[in-house]
Amino acid sequence: MRLEVSGQIECLAELNAGLQTEWSRLELPEEQLFPFELSLEEIFTNVVKYGQDAAEPARVIVTLTRDGDSVVMEISDSGFAFDPLLAATPDTSLDIDDRAIGGLGIHLVREMMTRVDYERRDGYNVLTMHKDLA
Amino acid sequence: METNQEKTANALILMPEGRLDFGAAAEFQAALENGVAEASGAGLAIIVDCAKLDYVSSAGLRSFLVGARTAREKNVGFHVCSLVPGVAEVFKVSGFGQIIPPLADRAAAEAAVAS
Numbered sequence: 001m002r003l004e005v006s007g008q009i010e011c012l013a014e015l016n017a018g019l020q021t022e023w024s025r026l027e028l029p030e031e032q033l034f035p036f037e038l039s040l041e042e043i044f045t046n047v048v049k050y051g052q053d054a055a056e057p058a059r060v061i062v063t064l065t066r067d068g069d070s071v072v073m074e075i076s077d078s079g080f081a082f083d084p085l086l087a088a089t090p091d092t093s094l095d096i097d098d099r100a101i102g103g104l105g106i107h108l109v110r111e112m113m114t115r116v117d118y119e120r121r122d123g124y125n126v127l128t129m130h131k132d133l134a
Numbered sequence: 135m136e137t138n139q140e141k142t143a144n145a146l147i148l149m150p151e152g153r154l155d156f157g158a159a160a161e162f163q164a165a166l167e168n169g170v171a172e173a174s175g176a177g178l179a180i181i182v183d184c185a186k187l188d189y190v191s192s193a194g195l196r197s198f199l200v201g202a203r204t205a206r207e208k209n210v211g212f213h214v215c216s217l218v219p220g221v222a223e224v225f226k227v228s229g230f231g232q233i234i235p236p237l238a239d240r241a242a243a244e245a246a247v248a249s
Contacts (some may be wrong), residue, residue: 009156009157012155012156012157013157016155031219034189034220034223035220037189038189038191038220038224041155041156041191041193042191042192045156045191045193090229092227092228092229092232093229093232094229095233104192104195104196104228105191105192107227107228108191108192108224108227108228111227112223112227
């Protein structure tokens with residue numbers, strides 16, 4: 001699968017629909033789709049957010065492949081060089097009044113995937129997520 | 135996403151249905167805030183019954199956090215129950231489960247507000 005959309009929030013639904021279609025086509029277990037939907041939303045909304053000051057929206061390319069007992073999703077965007085894995089991990093032990101409203105998305109991705117890697121490649125931020133099928 | 139409501143003697147029950155993603159978060163937050171205002175006026179607690187909530191992202195969690203804070207400010211009890219496995223995992227890994235401890239089911243939530 002290779003989905004390509006513009007980094008605009010309206011494209012989230014299209015991306016998610018594409019992911020679901022591909023998930024079924026690869027005959028992957030339905031109950032394991034959740035972390036991929038979540039990661040796609042979190043990373044895509046980050047790209048949209050960080051691209052707000054750019055002259056034009058980033059291109060976002062998503063691929064999904066099965067690799068034996070794991071699934072690999074790669075999300076590339078042509079936005080400003082940005083490694084989301086360098087973001088500080090939020091303190092998830094804080095109380096209701098002290099919890100920051102932001103910073104949770106990438107934390108969820110890291111926790112729910114088996115492995116996440118970042119590289120800057122040919123003008124694209126490339127985030128590769130691996131998850132072992134249970 | 136739709137959020138239906140029910141009332142019992144002690145609680146206003148909100149039942150979100152579907153996907154609580156970035157696009158649905160603002161609407162859900164408004165539903166929670168309106169619910170808290172209504173519950174506060176009627177001396178009720180809030181129960182968010184998530185049995186039909188299939189999906190939540192960090193944007194959706196923020197709505198829960200804002201709802202829980204609003205409830206606390208108004209001295210309204212705020213409980214969530216019946217999380218499906220994916221939603222339960224998001225609550226757990228985000229630490230939200232410590233802020234708003236999820237209850238197993240509607241019966242447990244109603245028991246919590248009965249006292």
